[in-house]
Amino acid sequence: MPRNKMVPVILCLMLIFGSLPAFDSAQADNGSVSITATSLNVRSGPGLSYPISGSVKKGEKYSIVQKEGDWIQISLGGSKKGWVAEWFTAKEAPATAASPAVSSNSNGSGSVTVNGLRVRKGPGTNHQVVGSFNSGQAVEILGFNGNWAEVRTNSIQGWVSKEYISVKESKATEAPAVSKTSGTVTATSLNVREKPSLNAAQVGQLNYGAAVTVHSQSNGWAEITYSGKNAWVSAQYLKISGKSTADNGKPSTPVDQFTGTVTASQLNVRDKNSLNGIVVGSVSKGQSFKILDEQNNWVKIEYQPGKTGWAAGWFFEKKKNGSAAPSQSVQNSSVSMLHNGTNIRKGPSTGTAVIFRANQGDSFEILSVEKDWYKIALPNGSSGFVAGWIVSVLGTAPQIERPGAEKHTKDKTIVIDPGHGGRDNGTTGVRGTLEKTLTLKTAQLLYDKLRAAGTNVILTRNNDNYISLASRVSSSHYHDADAFISIHYDSINDRSVRGMTTYYYNSKQKPLGEQIHSAVVSKTMLKDRGTRFGDYHVIRENKQTAVLVELGYLSNPTEEVLVNTPQYQEAVANGIFEGLARYFKNN
Known part of the structure; x- marks a missing residue:
């Protein structure tokens, strides 16, 4: 949040949002989970298609039996078990505060992806901080416990959030299946790389027609022998001879079949x-x-x-x-209605008849995706279609965006301002989230989305640097921005406060603020705290159309967890993108 709004941060509890998964995956070997939905159905199997066998209530805690996809099996007492949707649960920390025993075997290596990553004595924010890492620092990974990784360097050993560790798996972990086949190069000149990645170092080239022995295939890459060493080439430029047979005798996945x-x-x-x-x-x-x-x-x-x-x-x-090939169903996913009176139609088009109407909060299983519509299961056993851009998605299926939104932002100049940075942390969440880190994460996701749509996008900062308020405004003026968006997260000493607020300074800025605010609230289902006047430097001194958004309260522990999830970040970026499109369409 802006510095002139910073207030003390206090721990609090609140209702969690059912429309977005608010916690990281519960693992089968990590103790128990608590229920975050008011009332959650228990099913006989891991999916919405299985019969309901009971229900559990908010705040109840259950031990984990196993996990399958986005579902977890819980123990209901005695020999009774059942399955619940993972996104309506919160993982409970292990009962003991002691750090688990450390295996002498390494689980691989990795590198730190952020500056100032705190190292703790145990896997949880309740443990003492014993040091910190900076971005790019290499670490040895000793093991995992839920959302935490135990790591060590020559000087320190402890636990860090695994979200900020980029893992490089060991050879033993990767265990690629060895294939016995041959291939012929089909490209004029094919780069040979040290690892299966376009970012890996190039070690040579192969010419058209060159014959190679393919040892394995992984993620579109083929492992070959080059100059006496194992190396990798893009499998799409190889003509594979015969069937590729793995060590287990089963054919490996063919390339370019579809x-x-x-x-x-x-x-x-x-x-x-x-x-x-x-x-x-x-x-x-x-x-x-x-x-x-x-x-x-x-x-x-x-x-x-x-x-x-x-x-x-x-x-x-x-x-x-x-x-x-038959269209692919979306497993273990459902849609939740955003508005009362939502039309469910006979086919994937607004020109087909309305066969059912649903209200805000109603949930339906997704059967498949056709064009920009979801085919859903209706209560009477039939099926219908709902437009993807007027519902919220639970599960693995992505949120469909309103068709054509990208054409309204193409060639526009947007300046995105991630609040705070460097010596200015902004507010700090009750679970340790730094506002400056989260604003940059949101801004970079929005930057990628706008850039892919042909927008001219400028970030006031792209790393953990301190940028003065005057410099942020100057960037808006220098680039003659069509829109300036300052991204923040809020904090207050009232433990019950949650939701999103958008600020504008003058009447010229108000329409942009209203469009962005409405779209983000619709996508995220955050509590709507309104669009209002705000006397903040980056919008007050800005000659361009500028707004400041507060995207949730880090002073609320549950909302802090929510805003850190990839699903929430994706929804926010989609919302701001759609709000910008609506604004430019009407102006």
């Missing part, structure tokens, strides 16, 4: 097969691509010549040898 055609109006391409991945580009409806790899319902494509990335597989119509 071609996929995009069915969404606009679809983000990311650097990894997860919503946590950075947006590196976008593709449009009707474009077709070779599917280079497929993992966890995500497909790897070459979205531009020489550039590959991952996109959600359920937005592709796949074809193999000229025949269409």
Whole structure:
């Protein structure tokens, strides 16, 4: 939050939002979970399709039996067990405060991704801080406990949040299946790399027609022998001879079997097969691509010549040898209605008949995705379609954006201002979140989304540097910004306060603030604290259209956990993006 609003931070508890998963995954070996929904159905199996066998209440605690996907099996007493949706639970810390025994064996190595990462004596914020790491520092990983990783260097050993550790798995952990096959290079010149990554060092090149022995394939890469050493090449530029047989005798996944055609109006391409991945580009409806790899319902494509990335597989119509593959269902996902009287239609179009109406908060299982619509299961046993941009998604399926929003932000100049930085931490959450770190995380996600839509985007800071308020405003003036957005998170000494507030200084700024505020509240389901006048330097002294957004209260422990989740960050970026599109469409 801005410095002239900083207040003491106090611990508090509150109701959690059912529309977004607010806690990290509960692991089967990490003790117990508490229920965060007011009333949560218990099912006989790990999915919405299984019968309801009972229910549990908010605040009740249960030990974990096992985990499967986004579902966890809990012990209900005696021999009775049941499955609940993971996103409506909160992981409980181990009962003992003592640090678990350390295995002498290393689980791999990694590097720190942020500056000032606190090192603690045990896996939890209740343990004493014994030191800190800076971004890029290499660590040895000894083990994991829930959301914590035990690490050590030559000078220190302790526990850190695993969210801020980039893990490099050991060879023993990776255990790639060894294939016995051969391949021929199909590219004019194929780069040979030290590791299976475009960022890895190049160790040589192979010419068209060169024969290689393929030892294994992983994520679109093929492991070969080059100059007597193991190296990697892009598998899409190899013609594999015969069937690739792994050590277990089973054929490995073939490469380039399918071609996929995009069915969404606009679809983000990311650097990894997860919503946590950075947006590196976008593709449009009707474009077709070779599917280079497929993992966890995500497909790897070459979205531009020489550039590959991952996109959600359920937005592709796949074809193999000229025949269409059946559309892919979205498992363990549901939609929640954002408005009363939401139309459920017979088909995936506003031109089809309304067959059902739902109210705010009603939840339905997703059966499949067709174009920009979700096919959902209705209470009477039939199915219907709801527009993807008027619902909130629970589970693995991504939130569909309103079609065409990107055309309104294309070629606009947007300055994004991550609040605080450097010696100015902003507020500190009750669980240790630094506002300056979180504002930068949000800003970078929004930056990637806008850039992929063709927007000219400028960040006032892209690292943990201190930038004066005057310099932030000067950046807006220098770039002649069409919009300036200052991103913050709030804090107050009232432990019951939660929600989002958006500030403007003059009437020129108010329409932008109202559009962004409305869109973000709709996407995140945060408590709406309104759009109001605010006397803050970065909007008061700004000649451009400028607003300041407070995206939740770090002084509230539950909201602090919520705003740190990848799902919330994705929803916020989508909301600001859509709010900008609405503003430019109307102005």
